[in-house]
Amino acid sequence: MTTDEIIRTFLDHYHRHGHQDAPESSLVPPSGDPVLFTTSGMHPLTPYLLGRPHPGGRRLANVQRCLRTTDLDEVGDSTHLTVFQMLGSWSLGDYDIATSLRWGYDLLTGGFGIPMGRLHATVFGGGSGEGPDDTARDTWTGLGVPVEALGEDNWWSNGPTGPCGPDSEIFVWTGDGPPTGTPTTDARWVEVWNHVQMRYHRHPDGRLTPLPVSSIDTGMGLERLEMVLRGDRSVFTGDGLRRWVDEVGNWDLHGTDLRVVSDHLRSAVVVLGDGVRPGNTGRGYVLRRLLRRALTVLWRDDPARSLDELPPELYAETLRRFRQTSGPGTLPGGQPVDVGSLRATLLDEERRFRGLLRRGRPLVDRVRARGPLSERDYHWLHDTHGLPRDLVDGLLADAS
Template sequence: MKANELKRKYIDYFVNKGHTEIQSASLIPENDPSVLFTTAGMHPLAPYLLGEKHPAGKRLVDCQKCIRTGDIDEVGDASHLTMFQMMGNWSLGDYFKKESIQMSYDFLVNILGIDPNNLAVTAFAGDENAPRDEETVSIWKSMGMKDDHIFFYGKKDNWWGPAGVTGPCGPDTEIFYIDQSKPKCSDECGPSCHCGRYLEIWNNVFMEYNKTSEGKYEKLKQQNVDTGLGLERTLCVLEHIPSVYDTEFFTPIIKDIENASGLKYADSIREFRIIADHMRAAVFILGDDKGVAPSNLDQGYVLRKLIRRTIRYMQKLGMSWEPMIDIANTVVREYSGEYPELERNKAFIIEQLQNEAIKFAKTLDQGLRLTERILEGMDQNGTVSGEDAFKLYTSFGFPLDLTIELAAEKGIGVDSVKFEELFKEHQQISRAGSMQKFKGGLADASEETTKLHTATHLLGAALRKVLGPDVHQKGSNITAERLRFDFSFDRKMTKDELDEVEKLVNEAIKAGITVVCEEMTLGDARERNAEGVFGDKYGEMVKVYTIGTVSCEICGGPHVTNTAQIGGFKIKKEEASSAGVRRIKAVVGEQYA
């Protein structure tokens, strides 16, 4: 079965079950700072999981492009990917466990033809926050699932969310394909042992809780279903092939690497897979309409890491970085039919890859010189300190394996134990900072974030009035303390321009304008000249928020009901975001009135 055929079967199946197809959202979450990337289909739908009405209805189906970096060290095995496509069906306060499980089973067994004897499932074992999920197990048994194919696990394995610190979450039931060619690793062999016998393909999350900032799990006002069926993994199962890297998604990329390196995939499997995975992910991030570029912060840092790791593994195969551009062109060619933004942003993709490769070459050269100084004069059987190895990592992006490799060439070891201690400490500090940084966002829909969300509409309208009609939003990020608004503009704003924008926003706030929300077709919204960020993400029905004659914009909310509730508006900073994109940071409240 071809990938597009599988995707179409899935979409059509759920459309026939009363679901409305919606488009894949951006990889960069809009107004949700709880995560750096869209790691699941639930991010764009967070307000609707919390109870807001979706214009497309209560049943939705999509195929969402996702980025997950938590498993980056697993990339190169048979199933883990940085960028993947997640098919999902959604119930927003409509059907729940029984219907969800029945449809999943029906699709896998009767539509895709998978032998039910090759399926295993898991359920939540229960804890102090939520009870043992006996209902889910009872439903699976009614479908014919055998006792020895059902497993109970705790929160680590059978609880999904929240995506950030707070937000919608709940117990899940995961569906695994059993590779019968692989024997059980022990008498306790099951999906949680990760021995390779069980491959997770589908996860049905029963989202009925909201985790608060105090760590409490409160019942949502509606019961939701959020499912994810991995497109790459399911195709792998249907084609009876050993890994996701042997599917049609990767064979053209693997061929590019073979041609450029003169080597065979079978001789350097892990290196080929890492290069193919990281390049595909990097191209999708660069190709997103929100225009992320490599940097030392947030999404840009992850992107930089993926590109530089690609170059290092290309060097391991004796390659220069230049073939990276050929691989990028292949990714754009192979995927732009489904994701037209890649072709649309192709020039930006190539430009940023070239720039980053050249920068890394200089950094790599500096790091190699420092490494030479560290190794100089050391006796054979000496040891590079963990502190020096960690300095090479933090200053020059040298992974530990590169330092070990360079030292080994001179018969010198590396104190990897001390390096790992420093690395873990670094991770804990970073994670603690992120937990503070990424509080808030759409997931909590607090009063402050709601005010800030509406303020972005007023800001966008003011910018267009002051700078011209070609100014459009390129992205935004909202915490409980401030808004960050990216917009298309090719120079630094003057003080007079910033003062005028701030004045216009405050005038709209003081005017006390009613914020009107209407549901309409996308065509009607366009006829009204509604501003829409990344218009191809919307379904047929959309929500349009109108603020008098000031602003008319397609948006998912949440918003205040009257601009006076915002209190006041103050621009704190205007700076460059990336090529042709500027960024404004601003705050709201009565003190700025």
């Protein structure tokens, strides 16, 4: 299946079960939200999970673009991405976890054709004063899917405070031959879907209080599901990333370097598509960090390489895949994203970074000649010369 076909199959499945489309949100949360970026499909729905009625009703589904800075250090392996798409479904005080799991099973085995024998589930086995999730366990057992009961690994929260509750994760066997072991003993079991029971609100002091209604929130990564359906071992072979890998590969990058540059440049395009511009703080700094990490890897062997060599069609295709070509949720006011302006921003940031490296390298070398850098040295390089710590560390690594 193509990614477009996967999305249509997912949404059609939930439409048949009475779900309405929830509007997709920008990567940039609304004013007043303390989070830098939309991190999951449930993030824009948090007020409704806390009890506010949703104008679309109690059954919702959508596809949402997401960004997780917590995964930055893991990007470079075969399955983690900075920006990705999340297929989500919600029951806002409507059906229960047993119904959600049965419908999920039907979609995976019927809609997507995954053999039941390649599925494995995990459920919350109890802990921190909460009992085991017997309903989820019994549902999986009744469907004939092997199930493993775990502790905190099956307790979901979107942060230190807010809605949370027990979850059930669904894994697909990606190894050769018959499945062996369990998700906790064999890494060839890949998680594709999480069904969360939003039962509680966690307060800053750690207390859990029941939510006004118990809801179901499910999230399934599109790129990872596509990988599983293709029978691949890497998300970088899929529709949304293969063109980036091909173009970046023309610079003779391989392995982790190829994946990091492909991921970071694609992510930067999507962030730019939602109106963020490079800066020294907040969202702008995350974007700048993505670009500079990609350029640092790109220039390691050949400083003459330039983003100017990437075709504009690559940017346009990415914006289309993330539904940023026009309409609400892209730039302020809903105006279309201009590929030429976006490309110019990337090249301007590249030019700025070249200049910073040219000025910064002799400064770092001079300070380093006196011995290991102290915290005072880092502060001086940053406050006086605009060299952030991660860039200084990169220059030190290049020199060693």
